[in-house]
Amino acid sequence: xxxxxxxxxxxxxxxxxxxxxxxxxxxxxxxxxxxxxxxxxxxxxxxxxxxxxxxxxxxxxxxxxxxxxxxxxxxxxxxxxxxxxxxxxxxxxxxxxxxxxxxxxxxxxxxxxxxxxxxxxxxxxxxxxxxxxxxxxxxxxxxxxxxxxxxxxxxxxxxxxxxxxxxxxxxxxxxxxxxxxxxxxxxxxxxxxxxxxxxxxxxxxxxxxxxxxxxxxxxxxxxxxxxxxxxxxxxxxxxxxxxxxxxxxxxxxxxxxxxxxxxxxxxxxxxxxxxxxxxxxxxxxxxxxxxxxx
Amino acid sequence: xxxxxxxxxxxxxxxxxxxxxxxxxxxxxxxxxxxxxxxxxxxxxxxxxxxxxxxxxxxxxxxxxxxxxxxxxxxxxxxxxxxxxxxxxxxxxxxxxxxxxxxxxxxxxxxxxxxxxxxxxxxxxxxxxxxxxxxxxxxxxxxxxxxxxxxxxxxxxxxxxxxxxxxxxxxxxxxxxxxxxxxxxxxxxxxxxxxxxxxxxxxxxxxxxxxxxxxxxxxxxxxxxxxxxxxxxxxxxxxxxxxxxxxxxxxxxxxxxxxxxxxxxxxxxxxxxxxxxxxxxxxxxxxxxxxxxxxxxxxxxxxxxxxxxxxxxxxxxxxxxxxxxxxxxxxxxxxxxxxxxxxxxxxxxxxxxxxxxxxxxxxxxxxxxxxx
Amino acid sequence: xxxxxxxxxxxxxxxxxxxxxxxxxxxxxxxxxxxxxxxxxxxxxxxxxxxxxxxxxxxxxxxxxxxxxxxxxxxxxxxxxxxxxxxxxxxxxxxxxxxxxxxxxxxxxxxxxxxxxxxxxxxxxxxxxxxxxxxxxxxxxxxxxxxxxxxxxxxxxxxxxxxxxxxxxxxxxxxxxxxxxxxxxxxxxxxxxxxxxxxxxxxxxxxxxxxxxxxxxxxxxxxxxxxxxxxxxxxxxxxxxxxxxxxxxxxxxxxxxxxxxxxx
Numbered sequence: 001x002x003x004x005x006x007x008x009x010x011x012x013x014x015x016x017x018x019x020x021x022x023x024x025x026x027x028x029x030x031x032x033x034x035x036x037x038x039x040x041x042x043x044x045x046x047x048x049x050x051x052x053x054x055x056x057x058x059x060x061x062x063x064x065x066x067x068x069x070x071x072x073x074x075x076x077x078x079x080x081x082x083x084x085x086x087x088x089x090x091x092x093x094x095x096x097x098x099x100x101x102x103x104x105x106x107x108x109x110x111x112x113x114x115x116x117x118x119x120x121x122x123x124x125x126x127x128x129x130x131x132x133x134x135x136x137x138x139x140x141x142x143x144x145x146x147x148x149x150x151x152x153x154x155x156x157x158x159x160x161x162x163x164x165x166x167x168x169x170x171x172x173x174x175x176x177x178x179x180x181x182x183x184x185x186x187x188x189x190x191x192x193x194x195x196x197x198x199x200x201x202x203x204x205x206x207x208x209x210x211x212x213x214x215x216x217x218x219x220x221x222x223x224x225x226x227x228x229x230x231x232x233x234x235x236x237x238x239x240x241x242x243x244x245x246x247x248x249x250x251x252x253x254x255x256x257x258x259x260x261x262x263x264x265x266x267x268x269x270x271x272x273x274x275x276x277x278x279x280x281x282x283x284x285x286x287x288x289x290x291x292x293x294x
Numbered sequence: 295x296x297x298x299x300x301x302x303x304x305x306x307x308x309x310x311x312x313x314x315x316x317x318x319x320x321x322x323x324x325x326x327x328x329x330x331x332x333x334x335x336x337x338x339x340x341x342x343x344x345x346x347x348x349x350x351x352x353x354x355x356x357x358x359x360x361x362x363x364x365x366x367x368x369x370x371x372x373x374x375x376x377x378x379x380x381x382x383x384x385x386x387x388x389x390x391x392x393x394x395x396x397x398x399x400x401x402x403x404x405x406x407x408x409x410x411x412x413x414x415x416x417x418x419x420x421x422x423x424x425x426x427x428x429x430x431x432x433x434x435x436x437x438x439x440x441x442x443x444x445x446x447x448x449x450x451x452x453x454x455x456x457x458x459x460x461x462x463x464x465x466x467x468x469x470x471x472x473x474x475x476x477x478x479x480x481x482x483x484x485x486x487x488x489x490x491x492x493x494x495x496x497x498x499x500x501x502x503x504x505x506x507x508x509x510x511x512x513x514x515x516x517x518x519x520x521x522x523x524x525x526x527x528x529x530x531x532x533x534x535x536x537x538x539x540x541x542x543x544x545x546x547x548x549x550x551x552x553x554x555x556x557x558x559x560x561x562x563x564x565x566x567x568x569x570x571x572x573x574x575x576x577x578x579x580x581x582x583x584x585x586x587x588x589x590x591x592x593x594x595x596x597x598x599x600x601x602x603x604x605x606x607x608x609x610x611x612x613x614x615x616x617x618x619x620x621x622x623x624x625x626x627x628x629x630x631x632x633x634x635x636x637x638x639x640x641x642x643x644x645x646x647x648x649x650x651x652x653x654x655x656x657x658x659x660x661x662x663x664x665x666x
Numbered sequence: 667x668x669x670x671x672x673x674x675x676x677x678x679x680x681x682x683x684x685x686x687x688x689x690x691x692x693x694x695x696x697x698x699x700x701x702x703x704x705x706x707x708x709x710x711x712x713x714x715x716x717x718x719x720x721x722x723x724x725x726x727x728x729x730x731x732x733x734x735x736x737x738x739x740x741x742x743x744x745x746x747x748x749x750x751x752x753x754x755x756x757x758x759x760x761x762x763x764x765x766x767x768x769x770x771x772x773x774x775x776x777x778x779x780x781x782x783x784x785x786x787x788x789x790x791x792x793x794x795x796x797x798x799x800x801x802x803x804x805x806x807x808x809x810x811x812x813x814x815x816x817x818x819x820x821x822x823x824x825x826x827x828x829x830x831x832x833x834x835x836x837x838x839x840x841x842x843x844x845x846x847x848x849x850x851x852x853x854x855x856x857x858x859x860x861x862x863x864x865x866x867x868x869x870x871x872x873x874x875x876x877x878x879x880x881x882x883x884x885x886x887x888x889x890x891x892x893x894x895x896x897x898x899x900x901x902x903x904x905x906x907x908x909x910x911x912x913x914x915x916x917x918x919x920x921x922x923x924x925x926x927x928x929x930x
Contacts, residue, residue, distance in 0.1 A: 017758030021768075024745035024808060028767045031805055035782035042785055091681060098678045102670045112917075113682070117689045119909035121866050123885050124902040128688035131695075136704040138691070172685060230775020232869050237889070247777045254784065254873070267781050274775070358828050378831045385832045391825035394926055395847045404843075405833035438925075449829075456833065 043265035047258065060265035070249065070266065077245040078273060080160055081228040084167045088224050089217060091168065092175035096216075099176075100183035111180070114173050122170065126237045129166040133157040133238065158240025166234050175220040182216025183209070218285055222278055229274050246270050308370075309334040309460060309492040310355060315364035317350055324350050326516035327364070332460075332494060332509075337486050339495045339503040342513035343539070348496045351513075352462050355494065357381045369459050384453035385462040388469075390445040392437050398424070399433035401448050405456045423451045426485065443474045450482075454489070461486075463495045467502060479505050500540045504528065512536050532576045533666040534585045541589060544634040546627075548584040548664075560664070562586050564627035565605070568659045576666045585665045590622060590637035592661035596654040597645060603656025611647050621646050625655065689906060696900040703895050714900035721897070727884035731865055734796055734880060738803035739860035745804070746811025746856050747849070753812075754819035772809040779805060780873035787874070794876035802870040807860035814859065814920070818852035821927045851923035858916040862909060881905075 018025075044056040064070040099110040117125070132138045133156045140152035156162060186209060194204035232247040239245065246266060253263030310332040317325040325347040332338045340348035353359040355366055357378030366373040368382060384405075393401050402420045411419070417433075424432055427447040440448065446466055453461055463482075467475045483506050486493045497503055503510050504524040512520045512527060520527055520536045531537035534545065548560040551567060558581070559569050596606060612633060613624035622637045636655055640646060647653055670678075699709035718724060749768055753761070771779055783802050787794065822845075830840040868882040875883055885901065888894040 011759065014758035014760075017752045017756030017761065020748045020752035020756065021758075021764055024749045024768050025764045027745065027804065028770070028808075031783060031786070031801055032770060032779065033767060035786040036778075038789065039782045039785050042789075094674060094677050095681050098670060098674055102674075114685065115913075116910065117685050119862075119913055120689050120692065120906045121868075121882060121885065121902060123868055123882050123889070124692070124898070124905075125688050127889055127898075128691050131691060131703050132687060134704075136702075138687075138705060141705040169684065169688065226773060227775050230777040232777055232872075247775070250777060250781060251873075254781065260785065260788070263781065264785060267778055270775070271778055356832060358832070378828070379834050379836060383832075385829070387825040387829055389823055389825050391823055391829035393826060393829075393844060395844075404830070405835075408834060452829075452833065 039264045040268055042261050043268050045261045047261050049258075052261075060262050061269070063262065064265055064269055073244065073246045073249050074269065074273060076160070077229050077247075077270070078277065080163055080167075080243075080245060081225050084164050084171070084228050085221050085225040087164060088168045088171045088175045089179075089220050092172060092220060093179055093213075093217070095172075096176045096179035096183055100180055111177070114176055118170075118173050123233060123237075125170060126166050126234050129162065129169065130157065130238050133162050133165065157238060159242040160239065161243075162238035162240075163234050163243040163245070166238050167228055167231065170234070171224045171228070174223045178219035178223065179213060179216040182213045182219075186212045214285070218282070221281065225281075226274055226278060229270060307334045308332065309336070309368065310494070311365075311367040312351075312355070313365045313367070315351065315354060315361045315366065317347075317354060317359060317361050324516055325354070325361070328516075328518060330511060330518065330521070332492060334492055335490050337483065337493045337495070337506055337508045339497060339507040339510045340513055341497055341500060341503040341510050341539075343498055345515075346513040347516040348513050349464055352385075352464055352494060352496045355460070356383050356385050356462050358385075382459035383462055384456050384458040384460075385464065386446070386449045386453050386466045388465045390449040390466075392440070392445050392448055394437050397433070397437060398429065398435045398440070398448055401437065402451045402455055404452060419455060420451075423455045426454075426488075427451045428481070442469055443478065446470065446478065450485075454485070454491070458491065460492045460494060463493065465497055466495070468497070468499070475502070482506060504540070512539065514539075528589075530574075530663065531587075531665060534587070537587050537663070537665055542622075542635060542637075543587045543589060545665075546586045546588075546632070546634075548586040550581040550584060553581065560584055560586065562662070564630045564632070565657075565662075568662065570659070570662075570664055575664045579664065579666045587663045587665050588657070588661050590635040593634075593636045593655055593657045595623070595636060595638050595647075596656045601654075601656070604658040606654055606656045608652055608654050611649055611651050611653060614647065614649060616640075616646065623647060623653065625653070692899055692903045692906060695896060696903040698896065698899075701893055701896055703892075703899070714896045715904075717897050718900055718904075723879075724884060724901070727879045727881045730796060730878045731881035734800050734803060734871075735861045735864040737800050738807055738864040739857045741800075742804050742807035742811045742860045743815075743853060743856045745808045746815045747853065749808070749812045750815035750819045753816055754822075755824075768812060769809045771806045776806070776867075776869040777873075780870040783870070784873050794874055796875075796878055798874040798876070799871050799880060802874050803860075803864040803867060806867070806870065807863050810859055810863060811856040814856045814923075815849065815852050818849050818923055818927050822848055848926055849923070851919040851926060855916050855919040855923060858912055858919070862912055862916075866905075866909075 043060055044058065046053040046055075046057060046059055064074075095114070099107055099114075103110050130137075134140070135152050135154065135157070137157070139156065140149075143149045144152065156165075190212075191204055191208055194208050195201075199207065229245070230247050231245060232251060235243050235245040235248055239248075247270075250263050250266045250270070253259045253266065257263075308331045310330070312328055312330040315325055315328045315330075316323070328347075328351060340351060342348050350359060354361050355368070357373065357376060357380075373381060393404065396404070399417075399420050402423055403416055406416060406419065421430075421433065424430055427450050429444065429447050429451065432444070432448075437445075437448075446469075449466070466482075467478050470478060479502060482493070482495075495503070495506065504527075507524055509521065509523055510527050511518045514535060520532045522530075527536065528540055531540060531543075537543045538545070546563040546565065548562045551559045551561050553559070553572075555572065557569050557571050558575070559567055561567050563586075594603060596603060607628045609625035609628065611623050611625060615622040615624075619640055620637050621640055622635050624633050624635055626633050638644070694707065695703050696714060697710050697712070698707050699711035699713070700707070745768075749765070752758070753765055780802060783798070783805070787798055792798065826844055826848075827840055830844045831837070835843065866882060867880075868886065871880040871883050872886065879887065885898060888898050
């Protein structure tokens with residue numbers, strides 16, 4: 001049998017490809033796509049204590065938008081995620097820049113060094129932040145012993161600040177890597193040419209380096225933003241009352257509150273929020289980037 | 295002129311017979327109804343520009359593509375329904391396709407493994423083949439440590455060791471530098487003659503085809519434009535396209551002034567009225583707008599006053615391309631803006647003209663070709 | 667190469683301290699002779715490590731996690747091989763959408779995936795157990811497997827397979843003698859990374875686990891009890907070491923894969 005078949009239409013030729021991908025596709029279809037649709041369906045039903053009322057209604061969504069607590073949680077989740085994204089990417093960029101431009105032959109080692117901390121259990125890492133930021137924790141005991149403060153700081157734990165710090169740490173390598181890859185792709189001779197043509201280091205950075213690193217920065221931002229909104233562990237461990245996020249509420253609906261339809265509605269709402277913001281971000285960047293190249 | 299006996303003999307000597315082979319990819323027809331016979335022991339080339347269908351044709355002989363229409367017959371057996379791994383052909387791929395996880399010896403032995411030969415005999419055969427391709431002692435060399443030329447020879451050895459009836463070569467020399475290419479051209483020719491195997495070579499390099507082949511099929515757009523020996527193709531190209539693809543060619547316009555049964559008279563641009571015998575004109579040639587061509591070496595330069603030719607004209611040298619052994623002069627035709635190229639061998643003592651000098655060019659009407 | 671500015675270099679140093687700060691605490695408190703996780707340190711002890719040996723629940727959770735991780739890694743890698751091969755070698759209707767679906771878990775928050783799966787399982791009346799967790803893990807590990815193997819298949823010279831056929835080998839023989847050896851390092855890398863991801867995964871396991879906890883779920887439960895914390899530190903330290911070893915092995919095989927395929 002010839003490797004490249006001579007079948008006339010693409011239908012017949014598709015057989016070989018589908019024979020391979022059929023399994024994984026079916027798996028994804030049954031366990032991801034179908035459940036997502038089911039989740040949408042569930043969000044339109046109501047839970048009446050132990051009974052599930054299957055008549056379609058938008059009540060759950062009305063609940064979400066009328067009760068301040070849900071909207072507040074969603075807003076907080078979004079703002080925390082945006083803030084985390086901004087902080088993480090801003091901090092990651094100089095690190096990626098350093099490795100790409102000053103790493104020399106040790107670039108691979110640098111990248112390896114960056115990823116080592118992240119081979120601990122995610123849970124434990126977040127928990128360790130709790131220890132670091134806690135009342136008797138590392139930060140406070142060090143600052144106290146250095147006599148820089150008189151009383152332990154309490155604003156660094158059990159609120160949104162702690163969540164931001166912990167997540168900015170957790171997502172660091174995921175932000176550094178895409179930015180690094182983009183920076184690596186920049187033709188160094190272009191920068192030399194800019195210098196040759198009279199640009200100062202700062203100007204050539206903003207005119208050449210930054211725009212060319214944009215794709216990496218955008219990837220990094222999306223990689224951080226999307227999962228962060230749905231994070232459960234961090235807010236639960238270090239968020240206290242003021243740092244809880246939407247994922248915590250969703251989990252409550254599926255356990256203690258026993259209101260799966262509401263949980264589903266919350267999940268769909270969060271998902272939609274994430275998708276809209278991501279698409280908006282991409283769209284905005286496309287316009288910005290297009291302007292740049294003109 | 296062959297007698298019936300010779301014809302019969304020739305028919306049995308055909309190693310590859312292609313009848314009405316067609317192949318399309320999607321909407322694009324890549325091979326358009328090709329008929330071709332290749333004799334046993336022949337070094338045959340498929341020559342043409344990229345996209346002409348030559349590689350696809352080769353792959354259909356190998357069995358890596360299935361023709362939409364037509365029959366491939368190898369060694370008098372139809373290859374319909376016969377997979378590539380069962381055909382008496384082996385291929386040297388353009389990228390060489392050396393197995394990176396095997397060393398040289400294991401690569402060459404790859405096809406022999408199925409024969410379950412005793413270890414010693416296998417090793418012997420591999421070593422002998424390596425010697426033949428000038429890679430003596432390379433058995434244990436890892437694949438990634440090979441140069442381009444060495445890979446090519448491993449690919450060759452790997453194919454030849456299976457003693458195929460037909461060896462197919464897909465642009466095997468295109469990735470090599472000039473010197474190496476020339477060397478390999480000689481080697482391939484030598485190996486082919488020694489082994490007597492039918493070789494079918496695909497190339498876009500006309501020089502290569504001319505040097506190595508017994509016969510060439512020039513292909514354009516899925517069809518065979520001309521089939522013949524290198525000399526036939528070079529000296530008597532049937533069309534302008536074939537002529538310009540092979541070697542350098544000067545083209546002049548011509549109009550038919552008068553004709554009779556045996557000859558026609560053509561008014562050739564700048565050269566005057568020339569009589570051509572009817573039979574040298576290719577079929578389907580429109581007689582109103584003729585294309586007349588000649589190779590640079592067909593015209594000659596008259597150095598001494600006493601040198602004479604059938605016809606001559608004087609011209610000023612516009613450009614000289616000096617190749618060491620040959621000089622190519624660009625001159626303009628008399629009473630014309632058109633430039634032509636005339637070449638001369640730089641035999642010892644022969645003067646090489648300079649820009650701006652006047653030279654006398656001599657030519658005969660038999661130097662000219664009439665093309666479609 | 668010119669030198670970085672003082673600012674940049676200082677930033678890098680501080681940033682690295684920031685990155686390593688949490689995990690530096692692990693060995694510190696794992697060997698610390700105190701049941702309170704706070705400074706100042708008290709003294710060296712191996713007690714916490716020894717204590718781990720007798721924690722029955724820990725052992726069960728570890729066993730569950732291992733079973734889940736190995737199963738998920740193997741199945742995800744199989745899916746990865748099939749998908750990568752289909753994407754790299756074949757053209758078919760719906761190629762892009764099916765690829766999108768398989769890779770989608772990379773772009774969705776884990777909680778969404780976990781919740782969606784939970785809903786389906788509840789509706790079907792399936793009780794939560796190890797297999798439900800395995801299903802969830804396969805969903806999130808497969809995209810990683812695909813990305814590792816896709817470049818392996820894509821960079822492999824197509825002619826190699828044709829050459830094998832041309833030299834007389836069957837389709838299966840070609841797979842056995844040529845394709846598999848070349849993708850083997852990639853396959854091993856894929857298994858390792860899927861294993862590691864599954865071992866550490868918390869959210870989906872949390873939602874989909876029944877009575878048999880995975881290791882992260884076990885750790886989560888323990889975090890509530892201050893007295894258990896030093897043992898958790900010890901456990902975390904061990905896990906870190908194991909992860910590092912796995913990471914090193916993974917890196918070795920990934921490089922080997924690139925070297926093999928890249929050279930062809």
